[in-house]
Amino acid sequence: MSKIYVIHENNEWTDHLVVRLQELGVPYELWHLDEGKLDLTSEPSEGIFYNRISASSHTRDHRFAPEYTEAVLAWLERHGRKVINGSRALRLEVSKVNQYMALNGAGVETPATIAAVGKKQILEAAEKLGEDSFITKHNRAGKGQGVQLFHSHEALRQYVEGESFEEPVDGITLLQQYVEAPEPFIIRHEFVGGKFLYGVKVDTSEGFELCPADACSIEDLHCPTDGPSKAKFEILENYRPDFIDSYERFLEQNEVDVAAIEAIEDRDGNVYAYDVNTNTNYNSDAEEVAGVYGMLELARYLESQLKAVTT
Incomplete structure (x- = not known):
């Protein structure tokens, strides 16, 4: 039976996706690729393969997860399997140099x-x-x-x-x-299926660790202020700046289906993209307030891709 294969190296970052896939009744299987073996003479199973290997895998003692995943993706692509965020996306994930060159190629400005x-x-x-x-x-x-x-x-x-x-x-x-913003925040732009989903304002007053996953933000959901506490992550309403078109063009050119692009605006109104995350996570508290759910949209997208290859 065809199914969705989720390629990853961090169980905490697949929990919410698994819940959504189960809600939709979509068949799936998790491939944890921190280590393993691959018979290059074999043929992959039928289905679609969603890659969410992270550049930070080495911080979880999964030093060679990206390298092993690259081998697996080469095998899948050789056999014509549908891969969401394939080898080109992985190369962007593990190299900011690659990100900046590809962003610039799509007309997106990045910091010097x-x-x-x-x-x-x-x-x-x-x-x-x-x-x-x-x-x-x-x-x-x-x-x-x-x-x-x-x-x-x-x-x-x-x-x-x-x-x-x-x-x-x-x-x-x-x-x-150093891009100095007039206020301490950046905007993280989320995309599913290569299309803009929403922008989330991220408070940077306490530093640069901006991971939105619930596993990352349990301790720092709220930052201290003189007044009432405010959420570190806030999804913006009616937000779609003109540069989103160039972001979507960048994703299309590099065969990236699911991603987040982080950007910062300087005091003169210039916007710089400085990071691309192809294993994007979402903050449940911010989504609950806004009534939009990234993992649900992702699960629906994966379901549509599975139906496409099976019909």
Whole structure:
């Protein structure tokens, strides 16, 4: 029997999708690919395959999940199976350099960025960037891993040459223009089936770990303020800026069906996309308030794709 195969490496991030698939009565199977074996002479099962492997898998001791998944996706695609977020999406997920080049190719503006390998090269890249304030981040990261803001080149030098320096898992550190927003928030744009679903305003006043999954936000759902507490995640009403068309074009060009694109607006009104998540999660509290449910829309989309291949 044909079914939906969900390729992943984190059980906590599949729970809500499983509930929605069960509600719809759609047959499914979970493939946890932190490790395994693959007979390249075999043929895949019938059905559709939804890839949600994360760039942050190494932070859960699943260091080679993306590499193993890439092998599995090559096998599936070789046999003509329908893959949601296939090998091109995976390459974007694990490399911000790939993301920025693909975004720029679709006419989407990203912050000025220099990629560097080696401590000396990181310091040289900061000088070449020519900014008084700038950000470092890991090329392959997730949940804001490795993101730090520096206001001087001396502070960067002390970090790079000190014991607290954090080596990226792929060795590539990004030096990036610091985009100063007039207010501490970013907008995360959610897409299902390559089409815009909603935008969620994310409070960044407490830092850069912006994972919206319930498993990430149990401890930090609300941030302290002088007045009543406010939700960290808020879905925006009647929100569809003109640049959404270029975001959808980017997804189509790169064969990405399900994703979130995070963007920030500077004081002059310029909008920069700076991160693409192809294993997107949703915040239940924010969705309950807005009455829109990402995992339900995703389950319905997967169901429609399964029906398409079986008929």
